[in-house]
Amino acid sequence: MAHETYGEAAQAADRYGAVQDDLELFEDDEFDPFAADVDQPDDEAEDDQITDLPMMSELPESHRVRGRYDKANYASAQDALRELLRGNPARRQVLVAIIDACNDPHTTSEVAQVVEGVQRDNLSVYTPLSLCRMLETAGALTAQVPESSEEEVDEDGDGYLEVKEPREATWTATDAGLEVVSELREGNEVRELVGSASESPYRDIYLRLLDFCAEQGRSAKEVGALIDDDPLVQNPRRYGAHFIDGMEATGALVWRDKGWHTTELGRRFLAAERDEAAVAVVAE
Amino acid sequence: MSETTAPVEVLDVPATEQEATGKELVAVMRDRARTYGMLARIFRVEADDDLVAQMRGMKFPTATGNEHVDKGYRLLFNYLSTVWEDTRLDLARDYMRTFIGHGVNGHSAAYPFESVHTSEKRLLMQEARDEVLAIYRANNLKKDESWRDCEDHIAVELEFMQVMAKRTADALLAGREDEAVEELRTQRAFVRDHLANWVPIFVHDIMQWSETDFYRGAGELLLGFVQVEGETLDDLLANEA
Numbered sequence: 001m002a003h004e005t006y007g008e009a010a011q012a013a014d015r016y017g018a019v020q021d022d023l024e025l026f027e028d029d030e031f032d033p034f035a036a037d038v039d040q041p042d043d044e045a046e047d048d049q050i051t052d053l054p055m056m057s058e059l060p061e062s063h064r065v066r067g068r069y070d071k072a073n074y075a076s077a078q079d080a081l082r083e084l085l086r087g088n089p090a091r092r093q094v095l096v097a098i099i100d101a102c103n104d105p106h107t108t109s110e111v112a113q114v115v116e117g118v119q120r121d122n123l124s125v126y127t128p129l130s131l132c133r134m135l136e137t138a139g140a141l142t143a144q145v146p147e148s149s150e151e152e153v154d155e156d157g158d159g160y161l162e163v164k165e166p167r168e169a170t171w172t173a174t175d176a177g178l179e180v181v182s183e184l185r186e187g188n189e190v191r192e193l194v195g196s197a198s199e200s201p202y203r204d205i206y207l208r209l210l211d212f213c214a215e216q217g218r219s220a221k222e223v224g225a226l227i228d229d230d231p232l233v234q235n236p237r238r239y240g241a242h243f244i245d246g247m248e249a250t251g252a253l254v255w256r257d258k259g260w261h262t263t264e265l266g267r268r269f270l271a272a273e274r275d276e277a278a279v280a281v282v283a284e
Numbered sequence: 285m286s287e288t289t290a291p292v293e294v295l296d297v298p299a300t301e302q303e304a305t306g307k308e309l310v311a312v313m314r315d316r317a318r319t320y321g322m323l324a325r326i327f328r329v330e331a332d333d334d335l336v337a338q339m340r341g342m343k344f345p346t347a348t349g350n351e352h353v354d355k356g357y358r359l360l361f362n363y364l365s366t367v368w369e370d371t372r373l374d375l376a377r378d379y380m381r382t383f384i385g386h387g388v389n390g391h392s393a394a395y396p397f398e399s400v401h402t403s404e405k406r407l408l409m410q411e412a413r414d415e416v417l418a419i420y421r422a423n424n425l426k427k428d429e430s431w432r433d434c435e436d437h438i439a440v441e442l443e444f445m446q447v448m449a450k451r452t453a454d455a456l457l458a459g460r461e462d463e464a465v466e467e468l469r470t471q472r473a474f475v476r477d478h479l480a481n482w483v484p485i486f487v488h489d490i491m492q493w494s495e496t497d498f499y500r501g502a503g504e505l506l507l508g509f510v511q512v513e514g515e516t517l518d519d520l521l522a523n524e525a
Contacts, residue, residue, distance in 0.1 A: 129370065129374070145497070158346075158347070159347055160344055160346055161357070162342075162344070163340045169366055
């Protein structure tokens with residue numbers, strides 16, 4: 001007896017043609033599987049739905065798997081965003097730039113332009129949409145998908161929707177996102193890092209690094225030549241990269257035009273530290 | 285039922301309308317097969333550019349009489365109306381997150397297998413798989429060599445219904461009325477005993493895991509379609525016990 005097959009075209013590439021054959025079944029523009037159902041469905045079937053079996057929503061929270069920086073994992077969206085930025089120092093600049101730009105709603109392609117500008121010298125495997133999604137998950141952005149209600153009516157008087165010109169999602173920064181960006185501008189993270197118990201012995205090294213990179217872009221090799229022989233970093237041994245990482249993670253240094261540059265935030269921190277030092281000298 | 289019995293009589297249709305209704309029935313069977321085919325494709329593997337392009341060319345009815353179907357179409361329409369940077373990658377990621385997951389506790393995804401949802405320990409290859417396998421064999425269907433998943437995968441169950449609906453249309457066209465009615469009985473039993481039994485739970489889980497309107501919409505459409513199918517098959521076989 002002849003047999004038909006099921007499960008066709010699942011994994012093997014050479015079966016792909018069979019999938020296309022199947023798809024021809026719904027190529028019809030007039031596709032409307034329920035139009036031929038002349039009777040309105042009654043409500044009884046709704047009552048037949050199974051409702052007393054265990055549902056995933058009844059599982060303990062510990063069984064749920066969420067993204068690492070999902071705002072649901074944190075006390076607030078602000079905390080989630082701070083952790084996201086801390087955990088992705090190399091993407092910090094672009095993430096902050098996206099939030100900043102989306103203070104005014106931006107479409108995905110407008111965000112892509114922002115990302116392209118910021119990442120010109122710091123390419124990434126993350127697409128602009130991935131970055132937006134990360135920020136959305138952390139609670140720093142919201143996406144508005146355009147609702148289309150351009151319902152049309154066919155010759156039988158039945159309403160239908162048809163995709164005309166696909167439109168873009170619009171991204172808008174949340175209050176939580178803007179609050180964290182505002183905090184970052186104040187430079188608290190740089191002060192906290194340089195003032196921390198583990199890093200405060202290297203305060204002068206940090207200031208020299210920022211000063212050095214404020215003049216012009218510096219390579220890692222040049223930074224190494226500035227720092228690596230300093231008696232302060234011999235025991236325990238520290239290298240220039242350690243200090244670059246710290247300043248990049250707090251937004252005081254950025255890689256641009258093939259060199260490390262002190263950012264505006266870094267310059268403000270440097271100036272404030274110098275003012276403080278001058279006041280201390282006068283007081284003495 | 286005798287061999288000369290017209291199918292439309294069995295299917296509770298007045299004699300005067302039999303000829304026209306026969307054509308309508310064939311159209312209904314083909315529409316059902318199309319819908320099963322589309323849903324099977326959506327859940328079988330990740331969406332590709334061709335699938336998205338085809339679906340963008342569809343018309344999405346707004347008032348079918350089933351709220352889940354309407355909502356499903358609306359969600360699909362919303363997703364397909366929006367330009368995402370890389371739709372295929374976006375959908376591949378969501379398919380992975382929704383239907384495969386990365387946990388081993390049996391609760392880390394919307395598993396597309398009937399056995400998982402109908403066995404106490406949420407395991408694969410349980411009673412449901414044996415049952416559907418027996419039904420496929422009883423209907424002269426055998427496993428394609430390329431299919432490596434279990435036979436109670438949602439795509440396979442939908443594909444089974446697609447094949448049966450096409451067979452029913454062919455039988456009606458060829459005047460093999462008894463065969464058509466018998467196939468409708470098989471389909472009604474399959475919907476009652478299998479699809480309607482676990483699709484509501486499966487779709488509920490899709491809503492827990494999916495992050496795109498595409499798979500959320502497909503889930504709503506699947507749920508609504510299975511409901512409508514139960515009603516349609518009951519109506520068509522209204523004279524049956």
